[in-house]
Amino acid sequence: MTILDEAKKLRALIESMAENLDDEQAEQNPSVFPKWEIGVEYKKDFKLRYNDVTYKVLQDHTSQEDWTPDVAVSLFAKVHYDPQDEWPEWEQPTAENPYMKGDKVTFEGEHYISLIDNNVWSPSAYSQGWEKQNVETID
Numbered sequence: 001m002t003i004l005d006e007a008k009k010l011r012a013l014i015e016s017m018a019e020n021l022d023d024e025q026a027e028q029n030p031s032v033f034p035k036w037e038i039g040v041e042y043k044k045d046f047k048l049r050y051n052d053v054t055y056k057v058l059q060d061h062t063s064q065e066d067w068t069p070d071v072a073v074s075l076f077a078k079v080h081y082d083p084q085d086e087w088p089e090w091e092q093p094t095a096e097n098p099y100m101k102g103d104k105v106t107f108e109g110e111h112y113i114s115l116i117d118n119n120v121w122s123p124s125a126y127s128q129g130w131e132k133q134n135v136e137t138i139d
Helices: 005-017 023-028
Strands: 046-051 054-056 076-078 104-107 110-114 131-133
Touching: none
Parallel strands: none
Antiparallel strands: 046 054, 054 076, 104 110, 110 131
């Protein structure tokens, strides 16, 4: 067996074990996930990389050229974990990856905390679902 064959075998083992990582571990070790490819059968909860961002598969599907992780929000959700970013920028979630009660976001330069579970609305669309925080606004 050549070194290249051994490296490929080891890479496959690393990728299979990476599926057990939680979101924090996934963001701290992005290189262990395979890159997104066209024509691959992806299973729910599988993690992968696309344009240097880690994504989790939301439902089983076979990838297509026009279903890239950055645009197919019903198929993929970004894996978010950045302990340095207490107030990440709000992104439109889907029913598969909503904000939960207590999640913190920055929306239009202001800080908000979700008051409800399964929150898929922006603070401007559903103000009852968010509590604006009296903290210094962002430039």
